[in-house]
Amino acid sequence: MKDNNKFVIIISGPTASGKTAFADKLALKFNGEIINADMGQFYTSFNIGTAKPDWKNGAVKNHLFDILDEPKDFSVVEYKNLVLAKIKEIFNKNKTPILVGGSLFYLKSLYFLPIEFQNKKDNLNLINQDNKIYSWDLLNQIDPERATKIHKNDTYRINRALDIWYNFGIKPSQAEPVFNPEFNSLFIYLNMNKNILHERINTRTKLMFNSGWVQEVEPYINTEWEEFFKKKGFIGYYEIAQWIKNGKQENMLPELINNIVCQTRQYAKRQETFWKSFKLLLQNSNNKRFICKILEINDLEKINLESIKL
Template sequence: MKKIIAITGPTASGKTSLSIKIAKKFNLEIINCDSTQIYQQYNIGTAKITKEEMEGVKHHLLDFLPPEEKYSIYHFQKSARAKIKDINNPLFVGGSGLYLKAALFDYELTPKPLMPQNVCEQDLQKMLAIIKEKDPQLVLDTKNPLRIISSYYDIVSGHLRSQKTKKNVPLYSLLIFYLDIDRKELKNRVVLRLEKMLNEGFVEEVKDIQTNFPQANFNIIGYREIKDFLEGKYSITEAKNKICQKTMQYAKRQKTWFKNQLQPVVVDALSPSLEKKVFQLVFDFLHKRS
């Protein structure tokens, strides 16, 4: 079974720095697992690693998608698993838990259908009737048209949604680290990093994306608030406060999700012996017979 290592944790916990050290020491290639860093142009506000910071380590699924292109967890699953086949020693890095789980665990995903423009209530009722006939065990929100359409297309393509695996079964031999960090220290880092982003031109970056890619995704923490600031909805101080608040809320949800869903090896991001401990665990994992 192929061995895969992953570094996860909240934003500003030190994932990037640690991942480069691990990759260089053990000759690994990094697969990005941050759903915002896949996009081009979104650089400062996503804290995307720079070429200099990579220190020669090869990165995949990073900075490759045009800002206005749609990309789902289904597409990431396909891309990531293809990369896993091609790379001898992959190291996943990022805080997008669903992306990581979709890539590494036994989940079958299907493309998300676009909402047809001409679907009427009668069409939805016909779809529901077929769903109930073909997949009677499926529990479905009948008031959600997109769910109805998605389930219907699953059936016509030969998949029963109720039978899709829900088991937490890994496809590979995994060593997943979660960088835990004191909440007070994390908040200090978030505040300092935001100031650094603003000094490096975060506002100008958002302005450029708005101008050149009007259909781009602004539903990203930081980008949404700066966009609202540019449109006069907030002062810059209010925007900064909202960014920090939402970042901390997201970090709290990340911690709960990762610990419950992936059962990672939890390591203290502030420990002086962090590198030594992680290096030893990685060495033992890579040299252990499967």
């Protein structure tokens, strides 16, 4: 799907930076439709804790929310195929596709071809429920740069990284992606002042609890979803599940909330770190039609939308 005359807008940034509100404004300005790029918001079960917008009732048409209703992985290849189809569909309506979300790993797949490595059978048993931490430690010995970017419970990416090493003798962090975008794009990343971002995270986390986050998690206690919370690292869900199972002790609630706030801040920092390396890849890739624009945003109300051009 090569289209040299039309542009896709991509909006990303750390969690709680105001991507959704900003995207809605841009969609109205550019006659756009929004495509979700937040992993947690793919799942029908995750609403409050993922800050999922009211995507069905807004003024702007939205796509790729609530597309998974069971606890299963959703690969970047699957995501890329769906997104490219949606982009084509939106272009055919003479509208502007606007991708919005903080899952930069998925967004990266739209620019760089995934490196396909085939598993060798004698390496497939490195990862199982009993040796997750051992396997992460093994990866950390081989390639600490890659290990620090993978959660210890993320068996899929640990396994993939180890497989690259054992099959090809290449450190996963050194595997070079191939730049191959299929559309022109304007990439907007919301860099927010750290203190302001932390305050927004504090406020949003408390609002999530007041809006019924605990009640959202309760139906999934002792189901396969509970292990999925932990496996995927969806912030807050597994921790709330454990708090519920331990009797909902009110005196432990402030500690739970603080723990989730701290995890969210750490996640925001990881997003920013990922963006820095991703941005360098984009800037160093040879494509004259690609535009990479970074906006420093501290107050969405003061953004001059007229200054944003395709």
